[in-house]
Amino acid sequence: MPTSDGTRRWWATLSESISSRIWPLPVAAIIAAVLAGILLPILDSAVDEHLPAWLEAILFSGGTDAARAVLTTIAGSLITATSLTFSLTVVALQLASNQASPRLLRTFASDRMVHVTLAVFLGTFAYALTVLRTVSDTGGSVPRIAVTVAFALTLASVLMLVLFLAHLASRLRVETMLRDVHRETTRTIALIGADDRPTAPVPERPENARTVLARRSGFVTGIDRDALIEAARDHGAVVRELRQIGASVIEGTPVAEWWPERDAGAGPDAAAEHGTRADRAALEAAVVEAYRVGYERTSPQDIGFGLRQLADIAAKALSPGVNDPTTAVHALSHIAAVLSDLADLPEAPSAYADEDGAARVIPVRHEFAELVEVGVQQVRRYGASDPDVAARLFELIDDVGRHATRPEHRRVLAGQLDRLVASVAAADYDPHERAEFARLADRARRVLAQADSTSV
Secondary structure: OOOHHHHHHHHHHHHHHHHOOOOHHHHHHHHHHHHHHHHHHHHHHHHHHHOOHHHHHHOOOOOHHHHHHHHHHHHHHHHHHHHHHHHHHHHHHHHHHHHOOHHHHHHHHOOHHHHHHHHHHHHHHHHHHHHHOOOOOOOOOOOHHHHHHHHHHHHHHHHHHHHHHHHHHHHOOHHHHHHHHHHHHHHHHHHHHOOOOOEOOOOOOOOOOEEEEOOOOEEEEEEOHHHHHHHHHHOOEEEEEOOOOOOEEOOOOEEEEEEEHHHOOOOOOOOOOOOOHHHHHHHHHHHHHHEEEEOOOOOOOOHHHHHHHHHHHHHHHOOOOOOOHHHHHHHHHHHHHHHHHHHHOOOOOOOEEOOOOOEEEEOOOOOHHHHHHHHHHHHHHHHOOOHHHHHHHHHHHHHHHOOOOOHHHHHHHHHHHHHHHHHHHOOOOOHHHHHHHHHHHHHHHHHHHHHHHHHO
């Protein structure tokens, strides 16, 4: 059975998969609107003669021609508003791609306000069109309740259009993009940190471990470790991951390896003789199935994806075509916050165990050094010649160093500090600027040294 952590990961993956697509909510709204457009006229004909006077004063009071004109106008205007909304969304996507990062398009596609606005517009259009077919010159009474509901939905659509325009103006601000990516990355870090699966020491790897090959190319968007543990337990095996979440894989290349638990340290033919060919194929198929591979990276389990987006925004801002170092400085502030959260994460487990305590899955760790490199390397390379960006890079090492309690994390930051000092030394700065950088570098070194002395 999935652990509580596994359930959270599964739900996060499912929610992200649904929310990153524009069509589910509008399609659901259209279906609901068509059903309402069919049922409300039936209700109209059943209760029309028994309505109280105060309700009749509120309801639509025109004849069939007026009802047909109102519904036709509503349907025509709502499809026009939908086209406008879609066009504005496409423009927003283009601006986000050109000015920030192409990897932010998924964030815009998952914008709930866009989904709700399209759902209201298309639902109102479908409802008005469905009710229109019940208005007939020879049919007798006019569906007054249904037409009144169409009028109310039109007012709601007008309100949604105003709110959508205000929301879109906010979403196009780079500060909003940075905030959204930061929040999404923070949720991913919290999900990774909440891992409550049982752990075990890493078993010895035999020389004859069998490899599992990828069956499609793409990015590893998630790993169902509960499924891996269950498959390894059922086949009495140990599975070792070779590709971490977010890595690019090519069809036919290794993604994992496995060996029978009883054969660790045994002879060279032990693993090959374990079980039947069908058993081995079943285990390897289960391992491949546990790896979710997609054509683009996603955020639910990928810690590095948020850092990549933030670094892309900073690098794009430092490009000659944009030349906006202030945005790069703001992005570095978010990168510093994310790296500080990563430094506070508990140490990753060496191996996951089954219910009996036997080691079953050896995960690939997210190395702190790699994540720091993702967040800092490109910005340092492109921004070392800008005084504000260089100063913020020194401050980033200072900020993250205050959260780095492990010696290996501090060594990573000290190495980044040395590389930053070298990059700044190669840039064209005046003596005053170099003195300021030297002060910031000395302060960062003192922070790292104090952390070392505290841990001793």
